[in-house]
Amino acid sequence: MSTGSTPNTSTPVSTRNLCTAAGSGGSHKFTNRLAQEKSPYLLQHAHNPVDWYPWGDEAIEKAKAENKMIFLSVGYSTCHWCHVMEHESFENEEVAAIMNENFINIKVDREERPDIDRIYMQFVLMMNGSGGWPMSVWLTPDLAPITAGTYFPPNDRWGMPSFKTVLKAIASKWADNEEQLKAAGNEIIAAIQKSLCEKTTEIVFEPGSADAKLQEAMRIFKQRHDTEFGGFGSHPKFPEVSRLNFLFHAYIVTKDIDTLDMAIKTLHNIGRGGIHDHVFGGFARYSVDRKWHVPHFEKMLYDQGQLMSAYGNAYKLTREEPLLEYADGIYRYLTTDLQHPGGGFYAGEDADSLPKAEDSKKIEGAFYAWTYDEVKRAINDNKDKYKDLPMDAEKIFDIYSKYYDLKPTGNVEPASDPHGHLNGKNILIIRQTDEEICQKFSIERPQLKQITRITNEVLNEIRKLRPRPHLDTKIICSWNGLVLSGLSKLGNCGGDKRPMYIATAKKLVTFMYEHLWDKEKKLLRRSCYGVATNDATLQENLEGERIDGFLDDYAFLIRGLLDYYKATLDGFALDWARELQEVQDTLFWDADNGAYFYSKANSPNVVIRLKDDHDGAEPCGNSVSARNLILLSHYMDDESYSKRAASLFEFFADQQPFGYALPEMLSGLLLYENGLDLVAVVGPDSETTKRFVEICRKYYIPGMIIVHVDPQNSRHEYNQRVQEKFKMINGKPTVYICHDKVCRMPVTDPEKLEQNLNENFLRRII
Secondary structure, X not given: OOEOOXXXXXXXXXXXXXXXXOOOOOOEOOOOHHHHOOOHHHHHOOOOOOOEEEOOHHHHHHHHHHOOEEEEEEEXXXXXXXXXXXXXXXXXXXXXXXXXXXXXXXXEEOOOOHHHHHHHHHHHHHHHOOOOOOEEEEEOOOOOEEEEEOOOOOOOEOOEOOHHHHHHHHHHHHHHHHHHHHHHHHHHXXXXXXXXXXXXXXXXXXXXXXXXXXXXXXXXXXXXXXXXXXXXXXXXXXXXXXXXXXXXXXXXHHOOHHHHHHHHHHXXXXXXXXXXXXXXXXXXXXXXXXXXXXXXXXXXXXXXXXXXXHHHHHHHHHOOHHHHHHHHHHHHHHHHHHEOOOXXXXXXXXXXXXXOOOOOOOEEOOOOOEOHHHHHXXXXXXXXXXXXXXXXXXXXXXXXXXXXXXXXXXXXXXXXXXOOOOOOOEOOOXXXXXXXXXXXXXXXXXHHHHHHHHHHHHHHHHHOOOOOOOEEOEEEHHHHHHHHHHXXXXXXXXXXXXXXXXXXXXXXXXHXXXXXXXXXXXXXXXXXXXXXXXXXXXXXXXXXXXXXXXXXXXXXXXXXXXXXXXXXXXXXHHHHHHHHHXXXXXXXXXOOOOOEOOOOOOOOOOOOOOOOOOOOOOOOHHHHHHHHHHHHHHHHOOHHHHHHHHHHHHXXXXXXXXXXXXXXXXXXXXXXXXXXXXXXXXXXXXXXXXXXXXXXXXXXXXXXXXXXXXXXXOXXXXXXXXXXXXXXXXXXXXXXXXXXXXXXXXXXXXXXXXXXXXXXXOOOOO
16 A cells, blocks of 8 residues: 555544554554554554544444445454455555445454444344355444445456445445335344344243253264264364364263264364464364365464363363373463463464565465475474484485375365465375374384474474464453363363463463453453554553453353362352352343343444354353353352253253254253262362362363362352261261262272272273
């Protein structure tokens, strides 16, 4: 884009809303109101010639005063196609002139305002059958949607009209049929309201229905399971962690080994696939192909947190070391590349980056892909690092290249790379087993692991010299709640690294309490912001934005705190979880119809209060809340929590297919009907007692309530209630395992305890 000092004046704006970027010296030709925002996504558009407004009163009042339609563009800073549309259209002065003349143009960061995103995405889905980002919606001044799409090309292509054509057609239609469009928009709002916020049938939740819903769900899972590569359906493929975690729970209930193996196979294939960053750790958002090979390269925090939980759960059920290694790789990535110095975690990293520092155009996957010769040269240049191995650099490269399927011409199929960005490049993927590679090259498995470890370390050092993808420095409450769950579950796996995982979790709890919890108003914030001086260097100071939390901010953090309590028995976590649940109930519960709204009442400029009704890339707040309520009912000895959970099950009883659309909620329903598992460890704060507690934590037990009761120090009211029921036997630390208030014989021998738990909660090989 050309440079200069002239601001965008194609639409009149108030002087206070214009500013130049810090340190730019006024070098930008255009500067709009987004320059005053904190969202990295909005700041990316601050120097477009489009006269962008942030979502708020100023833009909406201007649309009403001038009787103009609103063009609403929604995306996020790490979105590849958002960048493409910005470059092709929003940086184009001719396109911007059409937009500024005919519309009030509003930019929304979907991660900052998920309520706005979800409302209008419902319209996109109703209209087109599919959705995505960038989301493009045209609204009346009263915020009713008229028409919508996602990405529009700059010229007619791929069977799609150009963005300029669409803009002109909509402007013309508004000029000719304004009243008709307003009426249609109001009807659309009413239809969305009716379909999403009210029960549409008279199906009543019947106690005892969990088993039937479980069987129905399992039929669908088995029908849609990809038996060759894992996952569900064809492509693109997402991890769909809510479904994987449900399968773990279903296995415990049914003891059907095929159910567990669906989840384990999927996690192994994801871990071996190109969606996994083998060089350093962490996972991309999804794979464009069925084989988990070529990813869409953005790395999102919510995926890291959920996959850390899933791999931790999988390890507890199988004790397969690679599963724990994948989870530890996520931890390494999070704490190295996404963690603010204070303890919170940033939203994610972009898919696109510059191939070289001197290049001007970013390419998707440039940071992660390798040529055959680059890897060969890296090994040759670092021969000294392999000196303990009895082989030369050529053989080491042969082993590494065969293990990760590297090819001289690249290993990416053209169908997975329509724009040719990965031509001649390799995306690391493991297609053969360790045993096959070891047999082929006559080496031992420890040697193979040494080769891959050293080479990945070498490649990581080389990769550090490449321009890094953009880092979105938003610290989002809900996503950090998911990470808290993941850290806690990883810590529960035990081992030498447990203290490190738990220390990171504790630091995160402190960070969220200090920076995302308004102690005076008793409200969560949606996010705060790390301040980046560039993509590689982050200052420790934070900036806050006055956007209150949404349902998932509360629900995910409460779940994280409950998981953290199980990992640490820190009473503060339980107390804060209860306090947050009370606030959530006050802000979001629909007392008339049941279930939780996504946004609080009387939110300005929000035309509909939605209720999430499916578990997708993230679980929905209603599903997570159901499980939270059941656990809190037990911890607090308060039936009002479980009654509210029952109301959730009743509201969503007509959701079809229930278990496939809402696997997290079905998991909660199974707990509600089948009961919880209480593990009470009674004894003084001794090494034996600690060993009992650690043993219990290492098993995947859905809905497990674990408590250490010290007869001499009941630190929490919950411990005091449990102490009244359970005592030490013969003065020895004693473990009671109870399911739905029915207890097995108490155990005083750690080995006997492990034997008992192994029989019930480890995978049985049949």
